[in-house]
Amino acid sequence: MDFFVQQLVNGLTLGSVYALLALGYSIVYGILKLLNFAHGEVYMMGAFAGYFVLIGLGGPASPAVPVALVLVLMFLAGALSAGLLGVAIERFAYRPLRDAPRIAPLITALGMSFFLQSTALLLFGADVRSMDTSAMISPSTGIHVGPLDISLVRILVIVSAALLMVALMLFVGRTKLGKAMRAVAYDREAAEMMGVDVNRTIVAAFFIGSILAGVAGVMVGLVFDRVWHLMGFTAGLKAFTAAVIGGIGNIPGAMLGGLLIGLAEAFSAGYISSTFQNLIVFGLLILVMLVRPSGLLGTPALEKV
Amino acid sequence: MSQVGVDEWVARAEERRERRGGPLGRAEAAWDALPPVARLVLFAALVASVPFITDSDFVIRVGVNTLLLGMLALGLNIVVGWAGLLDLGYIAFYGFGAYSYALLASDQIDVHLSSWLAILIVVVASALLGLLLGLPSRRLIGDYLAIVTLFFGQIFVEVVVNLDRVTLPGSDSPIDITGGPNGIPGVDPIVLLGFEFLTPTDYFYLTLGVLVVLIAALYLVDNSRTGRAWRAIREDPLAASLMTMPVKRLKLLAFVCGAAVAGLAGTIFAALQIGVFPRNFETPFLILIYAAVILGGAGSIKGMLAGAAVVGISFELLRQPSDASWIFYGGVLLALVVTVRPWRVLAAVLAATAALGLALHALLAAVWPEAVAGAPRADWALSGAIDNWMALPADPKAAGNWAFVALIGVVLWLTQASRRTRLLVLPLLLYLGSFVWENRLLLDPSVTRLLMVGAILIVVMSLRPAGLFGAKRIEVM
Numbered sequence: 001m002d003f004f005v006q007q008l009v010n011g012l013t014l015g016s017v018y019a020l021l022a023l024g025y026s027i028v029y030g031i032l033k034l035l036n037f038a039h040g041e042v043y044m045m046g047a048f049a050g051y052f053v054l055i056g057l058g059g060p061a062s063p064a065v066p067v068a069l070v071l072v073l074m075f076l077a078g079a080l081s082a083g084l085l086g087v088a089i090e091r092f093a094y095r096p097l098r099d100a101p102r103i104a105p106l107i108t109a110l111g112m113s114f115f116l117q118s119t120a121l122l123l124f125g126a127d128v129r130s131m132d133t134s135a136m137i138s139p140s141t142g143i144h145v146g147p148l149d150i151s152l153v154r155i156l157v158i159v160s161a162a163l164l165m166v167a168l169m170l171f172v173g174r175t176k177l178g179k180a181m182r183a184v185a186y187d188r189e190a191a192e193m194m195g196v197d198v199n200r201t202i203v204a205a206f207f208i209g210s211i212l213a214g215v216a217g218v219m220v221g222l223v224f225d226r227v228w229h230l231m232g233f234t235a236g237l238k239a240f241t242a243a244v245i246g247g248i249g250n251i252p253g254a255m256l257g258g259l260l261i262g263l264a265e266a267f268s269a270g271y272i273s274s275t276f277q278n279l280i281v282f283g284l285l286i287l288v289m290l291v292r293p294s295g296l297l298g299t300p301a302l303e304k305v
Numbered sequence: 306m307s308q309v310g311v312d313e314w315v316a317r318a319e320e321r322r323e324r325r326g327g328p329l330g331r332a333e334a335a336w337d338a339l340p341p342v343a344r345l346v347l348f349a350a351l352v353a354s355v356p357f358i359t360d361s362d363f364v365i366r367v368g369v370n371t372l373l374l375g376m377l378a379l380g381l382n383i384v385v386g387w388a389g390l391l392d393l394g395y396i397a398f399y400g401f402g403a404y405s406y407a408l409l410a411s412d413q414i415d416v417h418l419s420s421w422l423a424i425l426i427v428v429v430a431s432a433l434l435g436l437l438l439g440l441p442s443r444r445l446i447g448d449y450l451a452i453v454t455l456f457f458g459q460i461f462v463e464v465v466v467n468l469d470r471v472t473l474p475g476s477d478s479p480i481d482i483t484g485g486p487n488g489i490p491g492v493d494p495i496v497l498l499g500f501e502f503l504t505p506t507d508y509f510y511l512t513l514g515v516l517v518v519l520i521a522a523l524y525l526v527d528n529s530r531t532g533r534a535w536r537a538i539r540e541d542p543l544a545a546s547l548m549t550m551p552v553k554r555l556k557l558l559a560f561v562c563g564a565a566v567a568g569l570a571g572t573i574f575a576a577l578q579i580g581v582f583p584r585n586f587e588t589p590f591l592i593l594i595y596a597a598v599i600l601g602g603a604g605s606i607k608g609m610l611a612g613a614a615v616v617g618i619s620f621e622l623l624r625q626p627s628d629a630s631w632i633f634y635g636g637v638l639l640a641l642v643v644t645v646r647p648w649r650v651l652a653a654v655l656a657a658t659a660a661l662g663l664a665l666h667a668l669l670a671a672v673w674p675e676a677v678a679g680a681p682r683a684d685w686a687l688s689g690a691i692d693n694w695m696a697l698p699a700d701p702k703a704a705g706n707w708a709f710v711a712l713i714g715v716v717l718w719l720t721q722a723s724r725r726t727r728l729l730v731l732p733l734l735l736y737l738g739s740f741v742w743e744n745r746l747l748l749d750p751s752v753t754r755l756l757m758v759g760a761i762l763i764v765v766m767s768l769r770p771a772g773l774f775g776a777k778r779i780e781v782m
Binding site: 029033035037088092093096097100101103104105106107108110111112113114115116117118119121122123233234237240241244248275276278279281282285286289290293 | 755758762770
């Protein structure tokens with residue numbers, strides 16, 4: 001039972017991160033029908049931004065300001081730098097190709113992902129950096145009741161991810177810009193004719209998606225203590241799988257898919273073997289494609305003529 | 306003067322195709338005017354003469370690798386260029402081919418099939434694997450195929466690394482299938498018609514022979530019913546299906562053909578390298594194949610060969626700082642000659658760049674000697690000139706990093722600036738670029754190679770999506 005609860009917590013932590021990443025994929029895909037491969041690298045850059053803020057403030061062992069403030073600044077830095085990077089990528093790489101054949105921006109996205117990865121390798125080196133969170137937040141703080149053993153960092157991650165997702169739902173559902181995003185996703189041309197500023201909406205989608213990715217990057221850095229240039233690629237792949245499983249373009253679907261993948265990964269690592277985690281996620285993807293190609297919460301796509 | 310039974314719009318499609326002007330365009334037109342067989346013979350003769358010109362082992366190895374890259378580019382072109390499907394797991398078929406051949410012809414599981422049989426089995430198995438992967442990919446719609454194949458490519462390496470301790474049901478001791486991270490060494494050489502292929506030069510000719518056959522076959526396919534159907538589903542799958550083309554089956558066929566070519570290339574690679582290792586089949590190589598396809602121009606056979614030649618050779622030469630410097634400065638100069646006209650402006654830009662560097666160097670030497678205390682990283686013809694022109698700090702890494710970030714910023718800004726501003730800033734940009742090259746990129750050639758490949762994809766897609774030789778899309782009236 002202890003073990004089960006432990007894996008459940010692991011899965012929820014991992015799932016929150018995947019869900020945040022999957023939301024970014026889903027928002028952008030919903031609006032542009034573009035599979036943004038560079039999203040995983042945006043997440044990686046966010047993690048690095050958080051890491052450098054931590055180092056700049058004196059390191060985890062002896063921060064110059066209170067720990068809570070350090071965390072806030074790390075998340076802010078990760079979110080902002082990732083957001084700006086996402087907007088820059090859209091502006092300079094994807095926008096010129098908006099009316100090109102579908103395959104053109106996909107190839108650019110692939111090149112962008114690889115370019116950012118190599119840039120990180122050039123600038124930050126190949127070492128795996130550790131945020132060494134336990135020196136900053138004692139692992140003994142948190143909830144320890146019976147079999148329940150959840151460290152404070154994990155609680156922080158799960159709660160803030162949940163808050164962000166609620167905020168995103170409210171934003172997309174209640175605000176004018178969110179409404180514009182839904183309109184552009186539904187029919188870009190018609191939205192443009194109704195006076196929606198399509199460019200601004202797309203930039204907003206990239207900014208918001210990338211902010212979520214940056215936050216997810218810092219979270220992963222804090223929980224799993226590993227920040228390095230290859231962290232974005234596989235995570236991005238799995239997050240996209242999560243978005244597909246939940247129903248691409250569907251926001252609750254992305255959350256559900258993210259949690260599902262996180263749980264599947266944690267339980268397969270705990271009960272089967274950790275070597276074939278990715279294989280199991282891949283199997284899930286193929287299964288969903290065979291059984292319910294539009295995803296768990298997605299509506300079957302109508303082919304427009 | 307349209308033929309009977311041919312629609313005029315179709316008959317005159319060639320005339321609407323955009324033609325390149327200038328000497329390059331004339332050379333291309335002259336080349337296209339040759340009969341196809343003559344072109345093929347000329348190409349084969351040209352490549353086959355390389356081992357006669359040099360006996361340098363390095364050159365031959367670069368040659369074989371480039372020919373293999375050309376084969377892979379041609380195979381990927383079937384999928385991406387003709388059928389318009391984004392197959393991001395292509396590298397896995399290459400790896401699958403290499404590993405299957407290695408299993409069928411080595412001591413690993415103690416099977417030594419004859420080369421003919423082994424090659425046949427590998428090619429058929431690769432094609433079947435392609436079929437298996439293509440089937441569930443949701444009617445092979447672009448994005449779903451992309452994600453499934455990309456994931457598959459990642460999984461392939463992972464599985465290969467972990468298949469060295471498999472416990473089969475009913476047996477106690479784990480067995481080693483793929484050799485894990487250490488791969489499979491000691492793969493048998495290919496033996497065809499009694500000839501044993503041993504040296505790199507042997508494989509150079511073998512690969513060239515296979516490549517020539519492949520080019521001929523693809524040329525015929527390109528002009529066949531199937532080839533036209535592929536291009537039709539690339540341009541508009543809906544219209545193609547209205548014309549009663551079996552769209553899904555055609556897509557699967559393209560996918561399977563691409564996989565088979567990759568499997569064949571993998572076989573040659575395994576025999577050439579006398580072994581297979583997981584790291585040969587990781588993502589960077591996939592991006593390299595894509596760079597060749599995109600640079601050459603998806604959809605064009607000669608484009609694939611040109612793209613593979615440029616990408617493959619420069620990728621290999623970037624290992625050596627001195628060779629790499631030739632490529633960098635030569636490439637920059639070539640790009641300037643092509644884009645900056647008239648020549649007076651070009652001369653002014655170059656003079657301004659040189660003057661800027663010399664002035665800055667003199668200034669720095671006077672006020673901050675550490676900034677010029679370093680020596681050029683590459684030892685080549687222009688090292689002396691560069692030492693007097695470029696600021697070379699003794700400890701260049703940090704400065705190089707910041708300059709790299711600044712360089713990207715300036716390039717992005719210039720994409721939005723007016724032509725006038727661009728010309729005015731160009732000398733500064735050239736100096737900054739050279740600074741980054743000398744002080745950062747030359748220090749890590751392996752990273753530089755990766756950056757180059759990624760940059761090719763982004764830059765070609767935004768400047769000239771048709772690549773060097775790809776067909777510009779014919780406008781539909």
